[in-house]
Amino acid sequence: MVAMTLDNENSESIFSVQDVSFKIGSIQILSHITIEINKHKITGIIGPSGSGKSTFLRLLNNLISPTTGKIFFNGQDIAEIPPTLLRKQIGLVQQRPYLFEGTVKENLLYGPKIWGIDYSEDDLLHLLDKVALPHEFLERDIEGLSGGEQQRVSLARSLANEPQVLLLDEPTSSLDVISEEIIESTLKRLSEERQVKVIIVTHSLEQTERLTEQLLFLKGGQLVETAPTEEFFTQYRNDEIRSFFKKKEEN
Amino acid sequence: MASELVAMIYQTLVEIWQALKEPNIWIRIGLSAILLLMLIGLSLWQRTNLESKLVWSFLRGFLQVVLFGSFLTVIFGIQKIWMQFLILLFMSAFAAFTNYQSYHYPKVLLIGLLAITASTMFIMSIVIFSGAIFAAIPNLPFKIEGIIPYPPQGEFVIPMGSMVISSAMRMSGIALERAKSDIIKSRGKIEAALALGDSPKNAVKTILKDSYKASLLPTINRVATLGIVSLPGLMSGMIIGGVPPIEAAVYQVVIFLMLLSAAFIASITTNMLFTKQFFTKREQINLVFLNELAQLEQKKAEERKNRQEKRRSWWRRKKQTEENQK
Ligand SMILES: Nc1ncnc2c1ncn2[C@@H]1O[C@H](COP(=O)(O)OP(=O)(O)OP(=O)(O)O)[C@@H](O)[C@H]1O
């Protein structure tokens, strides 16, 4: 199992996606995506609804496998990494928070229990701080949590697993500005201090500006554009992106 | 072997013939026929159109019960253990097939067969051979019989086995249905568990733990009300047959334990084998299998609709002709 530490310092990119397509039955959901996602950066994925952003994230931690093409994680073909080990390293926060029955605490400890990570009561409270949840939530039953509270528990649950990579599917979509700010600073700290690689799907352009260094733009299952975030906002190189951003600004 | 069987069948037919000579049987049949006539009268009065069906069902049921009832005495008389097992195996296969007919999911025939035979054979082996162990020990102060007297008689093994089999069959079916609907319903939660690095087996356990509870509770409750609310047929029958009540009660409790174990083993086996298909080798939700299930479900719904439609149009036509006659 030592060989499976999944850390190959020689490889430049954390994910190397090579000509990946994904189909369900005869429906083409993603087509021919090729991209290198580099280390130590927060990457944003944007694009219209239904463009395949969530599907792309699910491919990265192997909840689904590409119909054709290959994905490498730290230089290793993910089809050859034991799935549970891969998913321990690559946390995924789903678009909708699916919590397990029980208390918030039980949810947070679900991953650590599998992996034998010890958590003290203090560690758990600290975890709640990171996602802008008050301490008294630890013993709350998940029944009756608001959508935004569930979303934060779901994020904290993934953080508890101490992943190397965090895939976030619109993690702040139903949060207020203050909670959003706290979570964004948590993400920044994670990526700067712990070198956790973050890939975030978002519909908020302000959020991409605040957080990300690299942006992918998906449309109709295709990777239309990828560039450093600043360039996206200074020069829209692509007609489709331009019209997408215009509509956004009008809203 | 074959001649033995022929002899047994002949013997049975002779016994039926003998029994039919007994006048009291005909008196009882005659009295029940009066009830049947009354039913037909009620049916005619209320224009239910069930008369022919009534007569036909009762005739058929009567013949079946006379025939199979008599063969039961043959089966109950079987002494050879391997033959007893063979009969249980046949009954298990039939039960698995019955399950398959009502669910039709992929591989369900095989899964049911494994779940039902495994639980039945396991439990019946304990029942049958518990006596064998004691029989092998020399110089016991008195003869220890085991759960049932050893060597086992068909009259014990077959009815017990049939109860165990039907319990296993029911639970295997319930487990299938629950596993299917729970996994589909909780797909997001399962994927959340997988995304944390959990194994499919464990993820499903998290989801299905309530489903065991729901399927085993009715039997457990029956045990809890034993003797006050539920007076099971077996115990009552034994007491009527002259067995001391305490002995009958002990048998009944043992039987309930057997039924519960069979139910538990059958649902665990079914769950393990059936839920496997919901996942791929890469420990993902198996989209192809879900698709297959959805299509099956759709087909079933369509068939149901067609049948309803047919029945409705039959009624319409019937009413039409009635009105025309008027
Ligand atoms: N299991 C499925 N069966 C059929 N179609 C699917 C399935 N999963 C996803 N799709 C389709 O694939 C496309 C991409 O879906 P995906 O969820 O990846 O989009 P998205 O970019 O995340 O959208 P949103 O911004 O609304 O979350 C959509 O058109 C969706 O309907």
Ligand SMILES: [Mg+2]
């Ligand atoms: Mg999405």
